[in-house]
Structures are given as structure tokens and as C-alpha cells.
Amino acid sequence: MMDKNYETVIGLEVHVQLDTNSKIFCSCSTEFGSEPNTNTCPVCLGLPGTLPVLNKKAVDYLVMTGLALNCEIATYSKFDRKNYFYPDLPKAYQISQFDLPLAKDGFIEVETEEGTHKIGITRIHLEEDAGKLIHEGSIDKSSGSLVDYNRTGVPLAEIVSEPDIRTPVQAREYLNYLKKTLEYLGVSDCNMEEGSLRCDANISLRARGEKEFGTKVELKNMNSFKAIEKALAYEQKRQRKVIDAQEKIVQETRTWDEDKGKTISMRGKEEANDYRYFPEPDLVPLEINKEWENEIEEQLPELPAVRKKRFIEEYDLPEYDADVITDSRKLADLFEECVSEYEDAKEVSNWIMGEFLRLVNEEKMEIENTKITGHLLGKMLKMMEEGVISSKIAKTVFEEMFYTGKDPEEIVEEKGLKQISDEDKLEKLVEEIIEDNPDVIEDIRNGKDKAIGYLVGQVMKETKGKANPQMVNKMFREKINN
Amino acid sequence: MELYKRSLTDLKNMLDEKRVKLKDIHDSFSYRIGSVDSKVKAFVNTNKDLDIENLNENNYKDTYLRGLPIAIKDNISTDGINTTCSSKMLEDYKPPYDATVVKKINEAGGIITGKTNMDEYAMGSSTENSAFYPTVNPWGENRVPGGSSGGSAAAVAAGMAPVALGSDTGGSIRQPASFCGVVGLKPTYGAVSRYGLVAFASSLDQIGPLARNVDDIALMMNVIAGNDENDSTCVDREYPDFTDYLKNDVRGMKIGIPNQYFEIDFDEEVRESVMNAIEQFKKAGAEVERVDVTGAEYALAAYYIIATAEASSNLARYDGVRYGLRAENVQNLKDMFTETRQQGFGEEVKRRIMLGTYVLSAGYYDDFYLKAQKVRTLIKNDFDELFEEYDLIVSPTTPTTAFKIGEKMDPLEMYAADIFTVPVNIAGIPAISVPCGFDQKGLPIGIQLMGPHFKEEKLIQAAYSLEKILDLDIEYPALK
Numbered sequence: 001m002m003d004k005n006y007e008t009v010i011g012l013e014v015h016v017q018l019d020t021n022s023k024i025f026c027s028c029s030t031e032f033g034s035e036p037n038t039n040t041c042p043v044c045l046g047l048p049g050t051l052p053v054l055n056k057k058a059v060d061y062l063v064m065t066g067l068a069l070n071c072e073i074a075t076y077s078k079f080d081r082k083n084y085f086y087p088d089l090p091k092a093y094q095i096s097q098f099d100l101p102l103a104k105d106g107f108i109e110v111e112t113e114e115g116t117h118k119i120g121i122t123r124i125h126l127e128e129d130a131g132k133l134i135h136e137g138s139i140d141k142s143s144g145s146l147v148d149y150n151r152t153g154v155p156l157a158e159i160v161s162e163p164d165i166r167t168p169v170q171a172r173e174y175l176n177y178l179k180k181t182l183e184y185l186g187v188s189d190c191n192m193e194e195g196s197l198r199c200d201a202n203i204s205l206r207a208r209g210e211k212e213f214g215t216k217v218e219l220k221n222m223n224s225f226k227a228i229e230k231a232l233a234y235e236q237k238r239q240r241k242v243i244d245a246q247e248k249i250v251q252e253t254r255t256w257d258e259d260k261g262k263t264i265s266m267r268g269k270e271e272a273n274d275y276r277y278f279p280e281p282d283l284v285p286l287e288i289n290k291e292w293e294n295e296i297e298e299q300l301p302e303l304p305a306v307r308k309k310r311f312i313e314e315y316d317l318p319e320y321d322a323d324v325i326t327d328s329r330k331l332a333d334l335f336e337e338c339v340s341e342y343e344d345a346k347e348v349s350n351w352i353m354g355e356f357l358r359l360v361n362e363e364k365m366e367i368e369n370t371k372i373t374g375h376l377l378g379k380m381l382k383m384m385e386e387g388v389i390s391s392k393i394a395k396t397v398f399e400e401m402f403y404t405g406k407d408p409e410e411i412v413e414e415k416g417l418k419q420i421s422d423e424d425k426l427e428k429l430v431e432e433i434i435e436d437n438p439d440v441i442e443d444i445r446n447g448k449d450k451a452i453g454y455l456v457g458q459v460m461k462e463t464k465g466k467a468n469p470q471m472v473n474k475m476f477r478e479k480i481n482n
Numbered sequence: 483m484e485l486y487k488r489s490l491t492d493l494k495n496m497l498d499e500k501r502v503k504l505k506d507i508h509d510s511f512s513y514r515i516g517s518v519d520s521k522v523k524a525f526v527n528t529n530k531d532l533d534i535e536n537l538n539e540n541n542y543k544d545t546y547l548r549g550l551p552i553a554i555k556d557n558i559s560t561d562g563i564n565t566t567c568s569s570k571m572l573e574d575y576k577p578p579y580d581a582t583v584v585k586k587i588n589e590a591g592g593i594i595t596g597k598t599n600m601d602e603y604a605m606g607s608s609t610e611n612s613a614f615y616p617t618v619n620p621w622g623e624n625r626v627p628g629g630s631s632g633g634s635a636a637a638v639a640a641g642m643a644p645v646a647l648g649s650d651t652g653g654s655i656r657q658p659a660s661f662c663g664v665v666g667l668k669p670t671y672g673a674v675s676r677y678g679l680v681a682f683a684s685s686l687d688q689i690g691p692l693a694r695n696v697d698d699i700a701l702m703m704n705v706i707a708g709n710d711e712n713d714s715t716c717v718d719r720e721y722p723d724f725t726d727y728l729k730n731d732v733r734g735m736k737i738g739i740p741n742q743y744f745e746i747d748f749d750e751e752v753r754e755s756v757m758n759a760i761e762q763f764k765k766a767g768a769e770v771e772r773v774d775v776t777g778a779e780y781a782l783a784a785y786y787i788i789a790t791a792e793a794s795s796n797l798a799r800y801d802g803v804r805y806g807l808r809a810e811n812v813q814n815l816k817d818m819f820t821e822t823r824q825q826g827f828g829e830e831v832k833r834r835i836m837l838g839t840y841v842l843s844a845g846y847y848d849d850f851y852l853k854a855q856k857v858r859t860l861i862k863n864d865f866d867e868l869f870e871e872y873d874l875i876v877s878p879t880t881p882t883t884a885f886k887i888g889e890k891m892d893p894l895e896m897y898a899a900d901i902f903t904v905p906v907n908i909a910g911i912p913a914i915s916v917p918c919g920f921d922q923k924g925l926p927i928g929i930q931l932m933g934p935h936f937k938e939e940k941l942i943q944a945a946y947s948l949e950k951i952l953d954l955d956i957e958y959p960a961l962k
Contacts, residue, residue: 042579046799048572048680049559049581051713081795083842085819092798145815147803276842278851281685281792283714 006205006243008236009213010165014178016157016188017129017196018061023153024128025052025095030155032194036134036148044153046090051282054079058155059102061187062126063288063296065157066103068181068303069121073293077102079126079280084273087147088131096158098277101125102286108181109305110173119174120162129154151195157188163202163213168232175199175225180304184329192224199228204249205239214239215249219263222256231256235263307332315345324353330367337374342381351377355395359402371405372398380408392465393417420467426459429467430475433458444480452476485510486641487958490550491697493644497539497548504539504549508532511551511595515642523617524627524637526556527564528596545591546705552587553643555634556597557604558689559678560584563594567680568612568633569602571806571826581678582710583647583689590705598633598646602828603797604654604682606630607899608890611830616887619661620959621925625884628658628899634692635662639958645693645702649679651686652785653879653903656915659692660879660928663917663956665945666692667699668903670936671910672717675710681796683789684715686907694958696916696946700724703938719936727939730950733767735940738872742778743902748881755919755927756878762951763876763944773868773875777861781905784861786897787841787854788908794838800826833893858908865909869934874944877902879915879928906932914941916948917956926956 023030026043043050066073080098106121131149135142159178165171179190179197190197199222204214219235222228235254242249254263302310304326311322311332326332331352338348356377360367380401384394389412400411412418420426433455434441443451452473459472485493485507496502512534519525542549554560557567559577561584566572580588587594601611609617609632617632619625620640627636631648635658638646648655650668659666667690674689681687691702704725709718739760744753764770802808802822809821827835841850868875881901890896906913911932918929929948933941 042577045804047559047577047579047805048565048567048575048799049557049577049676049678050579051677051715053712053714083795083798085798085801087801087803087815090799090804092801093795274844276795276839276844276847278791278795278842278847281683281715282681 003240005208006240007208007210008166009163009204009206009216010168010171010232011163011202012161012165012171012174013200013202014159014161014175015198016065016159016178016182016190018058018155018157019186019188019196020055020057020061020155022055022057024055024058024126024155025153028153032196034150036146036150039150040152044090045149046092052095052280054283054286055155058126059286059288060296061155061185062102062124062157063293064185064300065159065182065187066106066124067293067297067300068185069103069106069108069124069159071103071106071121071124073288074100074102074104075289076100076285076287078285079283080277081280083276086130087145088133088149088152090131090149090152094128094130095280095283096127097125102288108174108177110170110177112167112169112173117164117166117170119164119170122160122162124157124159127156127158128152129156168229168236171201171232172225172229175228180327184301184304186301201228201232203232203235203239205236205243215251217249217251217263218253220253220255220266223258227256227258230261231263234261238263301329304329311335315339315349317345317349321346321349321353324357325349328367334367334372334374334377338378338381339374341375341378344381347381348377351381351398355398356402359399370402372402373405376401376405376408383408383412387419387468387470388412389417389419390460390465390467390469392460393419417466420463423471426467426471427475429459429462430472430479433462434476434479441480452480484641486514488644489695489698490547490644490693490701491695493550494548494701497543497550504542505534505537508534508537508551508593508595511642511644514640515596518620518640519642521618521623522620522636522640522642523615524598524633524640524642525553525596526566526568526599526612526614526633529563529594532593532595542591547587547590547592549591549593551595551643552592553596553598553634553637553646554584554587554594555600555631555646555648557600557649557680557682558584558597558647559680560594560597563597565597565680566614567603568600568614569826569828569831570613571800572680573613573807575806577678579678582675582712583706584678586705586708592705595643596637598631598637600633601630601654602831603680603793604630604649604651604687605793605830605834607653607657607896608885608887609633609636609658610887611828613828618887619884621663621884622923624886625925626661626887628661628880628884630654630658631666631692632658635659635664635666638662638664638692638694641958645691645698647689647702647706648692649682649687649689650903650907651682651688651789652907653900655690655692656879656903656913656928656930657899659915660917660926660930661884663926663928663958664692664694665696665699665914665916665949666690667703667914667938667941668906668912669703669707669938670912671907672715673721673912673936673938674706675708675713675716677710677712681792683792684796685792686785686789688907694956696942696949697725697728699914699945700728700942703942707938717936722939724939724942727943728946729943730947732763732944732947735763735768735874735944736872737763737768737770738773738868738875739770740775740778740875740877741772742775743877746881746901748878749883749921751921752878752880752882752927755921756876756929759918759929759948759952760876762948766947766951771872773872775868775875776864777857778905780857781861781908782897782901784854784857785900785904785908786837787850788858790834790838791842791851792838794835794842797827797831797835802826830893861905862909865905865911865932866934869911873933873940875932877930877932879903879930883921883923883925883927902930906930911935912938912941914945916945917954918948918952919954
């Protein structure tokens, strides 16, 4: 909803875990869900005397992300120490990037009902993740804190947007775009539940036409894109009320309480840390030459927006279909694999958007965990086209393929689902049905043509869907009209 | 001559010629430690696991160091052996891994016989800042051995180890070497891996050897220099066999004498001794010229900003959470942090953490840290330029000989003891301190030879030549 008097200004800070096999400064595994403190070594535990060694893969992934988000890649970049005390931070400083991030000055374009909106990316930098505090029961009742350092040193990309976002919906679309892009790049799974994507938001209001920003509030602890949208919408309203009451917005950090559906003040500006950033002396500055950048650029996959456009042009797909199918790289890959074997792209798209996504949603599965391949789907569609199975039987076959990954031919064979195209057999059935339904035949002869469907349905019922409906239809017409 | 008086090189040769048994060598050093360390207090820990009786000489006969004893400073990590940094904070800390230099020594067949005392976290110039006890200079019972590698220097000077490793952030190898009449080399930054060296100031710290002659320095450099995939600041390059440069020959060598260093007000006896050594270089065929250096007067200030800034961050990890001391009877997390650090760190360490925290704070960063970095660049460039023309720059190592225990109570006075050594760390160049004489009190004087990046062999050759020319024939003090 547009507010006539006030404009909302939102900026997002997104932390994304980069999906490298090993941590950013040591060779420990980044696997999620291991026993606490098993993926650790002297380096990521920050033991005295240990030193970081940069994982080049993390740099590759960050540069890839930067390129995909239209950023300028720094030829000279460095790491800095961000100093603060917390038990989950073993060195009491985080190795991050302060004034020379690896990527900067990018943008993305998001589509909302109000049209296309361009959102600037201020910077993307590389840093290490911290560990996790664990409490028995709740934080206030637990007798102490336990620390799990498995996550310590997992590479993170921090993606900072310009304050270009104007609505909570745009914020959600921005995040969707990011998630989709990073997933396409294969650099992160962006799973908010597992903490591989975290997002903080800055939000302020200002009078329309005003150039200066209003006092901003930082929002934390939103655990889903929906929560972010809700928290921003809540905060927008809250700030509006404060301003309408002629009161001043307090610069502070607020946390989103999902259960109560509101934001709660966490700490004020005066409690903000002085992180005492300074260049990390244990790492040499990072120089990325054009050659390295080009090498990474060549590895970039086709990005969602481009792929969507191509699907519309190359396969003549409606925009809606192209949008749904390119939403995930896995889905788009499935589509293209199938289309390479079965030409009717719209039919393929119908099956993917229909049966396939229905089952995925019903089973709450990840697309990559299903057993369907483009090849199997293509084969099934061909069998349908050739009249080996009816469209109704196809759904049964598809479901079986979805769960087992079996070849459709095998399924049809095993379950005896082959379509009956035997003329003698069908003719006999048609004659029986005509005999049993004299009233209907009369209606048809009197011009109620649609009633033929009912007769075909009876044959299908008798054959448990295996009769070839086109043949049956033709037979009825011939017999009734004679 | 008792075995403990012999150099590493001598002992190695004697073993090869089968004139001595490895067991007897270890017995001799062990006996020496037993008889004098209660007075010198050079060690924090000695290797209790070393079973001299059952030492199998054959296991070492094909190794470079032949099973000979080596002492190392207690800020160098040793797997399963206490590494205390002479701090209460780490009194019971046993690292689960070996520093790269320790690995290299082990692989070269060296046997680490003990961990030496130091100023807490390498912060100090007298070893009086050890949380356990001060080390005594073997040359005089009431004298400091220098610092922070005072334990290593004293152990070598008193014959408790033929060689030792120290670490040098602003002079911590060279200054104690000078005070104790031994040779000490600070290698080029990046020549020796820092992996496992408990960090004081990461951009300045470097591990190096201390020994009673230059031959042993060359031997140890052959073992410890080299690239390390665990240390990104280590430089990947080939190193020569440093013992090839044990040649008494300085003909044609161009030596610069920095005016600004000699304009500083320092001990006359030190001045004379150093000037005499320079004279000897000239006589031996070196070209000696006066040179101007810029930035020298700012070096100490820049050093105490950069070093403390890095230290404030490096020492932040001692919070009581994972290892080391943890304060008891605390009410909350903040108390645990502050009480642990209050109890675990000594006064000088706290002073430097506060200084470093201050210079990095919002609003002060540009005026202090950034400015110090600019001075650093200036000093580095100045040295680079000088080394385009000169092979070596020569100065005293320290403004005085060993001072008395308890004499320097004012921190600033103590900091000034590093005035000649600090610029070397700031520029990242190598430098060696070699004995060049004695003052009237009989205390040793050291001369500092500075060289271009990665030209340790030049320093070794010049230092070896000086050693031969001066032929001091130092009778290392037998403590009563």
C-alpha cells in the first residue's frame, strides 16, 4: 500500500554461507549438522600461534556472486579484523573486509505489481562465520552456555544493498532474486532454517520528496523471507505512528518476535560496538587479475532472467510458464532435458508445473531429491502421444516414476497399464454400451452430441482407463450415426 | 674442554668423527642446567620426557642436527608440552600441535631440551616481565639478560644449550644476544614460518636463532628458513646453504654507517667498541661510508603504535572460554572476560593492550595507526634505497650494555632500549647482532649488521668475518 505522505526506505544486509567443502581459513569440513565441535582444528579454534590460509574457492564463489549481481570486482582487495568479544568468536576478532571489499557497485532488478524496480548493491565482501551458543532449555534457565565451533570459519558473503528498497514486498522480491541467483550459481543453498542465509534490515521513513534519510532502525532475528516482509510491514506502521504522534524515531536495533508479530527494542545506538577494524596482518592482500576474473566469468551459468527470456523465445512458452520453470535451476534443467527428447514444450511445461510440482509440494520435497528425470518424462510423454497409454494412465505412471525413478515402459508392463487399441475388443465393448444405454443413444441422435463423452467414459470405466479414448469415440460416432 | 662449552657445529663434527657419544653430550648439557639454572633461571620448563640413558644415537646419525640439544623460547608451540609465554594466562596450556619450526627441528633430528623464559608474551626488554621469575644475565648476577628472548640468550651464554630459538618483534633476539655476548639473527620477515609462534605483533614477529658463534647461526638457518603453506606471509623462494657463506672475506663490501643513529645519545664504551669494529671492517677491505637515514627518529613511536595495535587484537582471544586461565566465582560473561584478563595478564601486557586498543579506536585510528603505517612505508623505502648502494648498514645493537635488574622502572626508558633494533622490524629486513667487545665492567657489547630483504647470507658472511677478525675468544662466564 502506498502512503501518500511518507516514503519507506529499506536497505538489506544479507549473509550467505558459501557452499565450499572446506572452511575459509583451514581445511575443516563445512558440513551442517555434524556432532558439536567435530569439524574443528587449531586454526578455526583460534589457538595461540595459528594462522589463517585463504581458501581460493571461497574467493571464486564471491567473485561469481559479484559478477552475477553486476558488481565491479576489485583488482586489489584485503582482509581486516573486526574486533569484539563473544564466546562464539574464538579469536575475539572476525576476519572480514572493511574498506576494500572484493565486489562493489552492483544492482539487480526486481519485478513487482508496480513494475520493474532497480536496487543497487553497495558491496559484497568475504568473511568468516562465528560459532553457535547452545543452551539447555531456554537461555535464561540454562545453567551455562555451551559453544559449538563447527560453524566457525565457514565462508560468508555479506551482500549489502543500497537503501533503494521502498516496500516490504520489494524487499521480499529482492531476497527471492538473490536466493534464485545464488542457487543458479551453485554457490549457496540459501537455506534460512539451517542458517545459510541470514538477513538484517535497516528501515526508515521520510516525507515524500525529502532527500535526507529519516532515523533508521535496524531489524534482526527474522527467520524467513515472510518474516522479513512482515517485520518490515510492522515496523513501517510503527514508525508511521511514532511520527504521526510528533515523536522522534529512536535509532536502535530491534528484534522481530515471530510469535507476537512485532518488533521489540534490543539496544540503542550508544551501546553500538567500536570494532576497531584494522588490516589483517596474517593475510597478504588479495590481487585478482583480469585473467582470474575472466576465468570465473566463463564458469558463470545462464542466470534466471536470461534463461526465462530464452525459454519464451526458444520454446514459445507463455511468460507465466517460463517464470515458474526458471524459478529454480533444477526445475529449468529438468524442463530442458525433457524438451531435448520431446518437442512439445508446452506439454512438458504443463506436466512440470502440474503433476510434478503438485507432488513436490505435497511431499515437501526438494526438487533435486525427486527421482524424475527429463529423459523419463520425455519417454512417458512419447508413449502417450503414440497412444500406448492414455493421459489418465499417464498420471498413474508419472506418480510411480516420481517415487521410484523406474522406466515408464517398465511400469506400464508391470502394472498392465497398456492402452487397449485392439479394434475387435473395443468394438465389442462399444456395442455392449450402446445396447445398455438406449436413452442416451436417442439423445445423441436428437443432436445432444456431448452425451458421447458419457458413453466413452463408460468404456474407460470398464477398461480401467486403458481403452484408447480417440478410437472409442470414433467407433461410437460411426455406430450411432449408421 | 667440557662438552657444554662447545658449539653445535663442533659437536656435530665430533659425533661424525665418533669422538663423542650423543648420550654424553646430553648428559653434559643436562648437568650444566642442573648446576647453573637455579641461578640463571633461563628455563620455564625442561624436557622431562627426554630419556638420556636410552637415547639411540643411530636414530639420529643420518639427520642434519644429529640429535643435538636445542632450547626454544616458550612462545613457540610444542605439541603436548606447556607453552606458557611466561604468562599466568597460559601457565597450564599445552598446545595440541607443533609450530612449523618445531616440526622442522624434529625432522632435522634436533632434540628440544627445554622451553626458555621470556618477557610475558614477548613484551619487554629485560625478561623481568616474566610472570614466573626474572632470568639473570650469566655475565653479572644483578644484570638483566635483555629481552624478550632473555631466557634463550642466557641459556646459550651459560652453556645450557648450544643454540636456542627466540622471537624478535622489535629487537627481542638481538638485544638479549648483545647483552649476553652471543650471536642472534632476526631473519627477513617471511623467511621463517610464524605458524605456532604465539603472536605478539603479527606484522613484525619473526623467529630466529641465538648461538655462541656464526657457524651455528648458519646451521640453524638451514633448518628453519623456508616457505610454509600454513603461513600466508611466508615467502616462497629458494634459500642457499648458509654454511657456504662462512667465509672471512669482506673485500669490496659496501657498508653504510647511519649518521642519525650515531647522533643519538648512547653509551660511550658501546660507541667506541662499535667504531672499532667498523674500523676492522675497513682494514679488511670493506668500503665504509657515512649515510643519512630518514624516519629513524619516528621509528620507535611508530613501532609502539603498530605493535600494540596488533597485540591488542592478538591477545583478545585469552578470554577464559576455551583454554588457559579462567577466573573463578564470576557472576556473568562480562565478569568472566574481565576477571580472567585482569588475573591472567601482567602489568606491561595490560599497558600495551590498552595502548593498542586506544590507537585503533574510532576517532584515533587516522592520527595514530594510519600515521604509523605511513612512517613504516617511509622507513622501509629508505632502507630499500640505501640497499641499492650498500650491502650492509651497521649500528650498535643497544644503547647500553646489560642494565641492572630493577634499574629501569619507567616503561618509556625501557622502550628506548630498542631504539637501534626497532627500525629493522618495521622495514622487515634481516639483522644480526654479533659480540664486538666488552665494557669496563666486563659486560659484552654487540654490533648490529642490517642487510637487504632475504640476504641473510650477506649478514652471515660479514658477521663471520668480524668474528674471525676480532677473535674475541669469549670465555663464557662460569657462574659461581
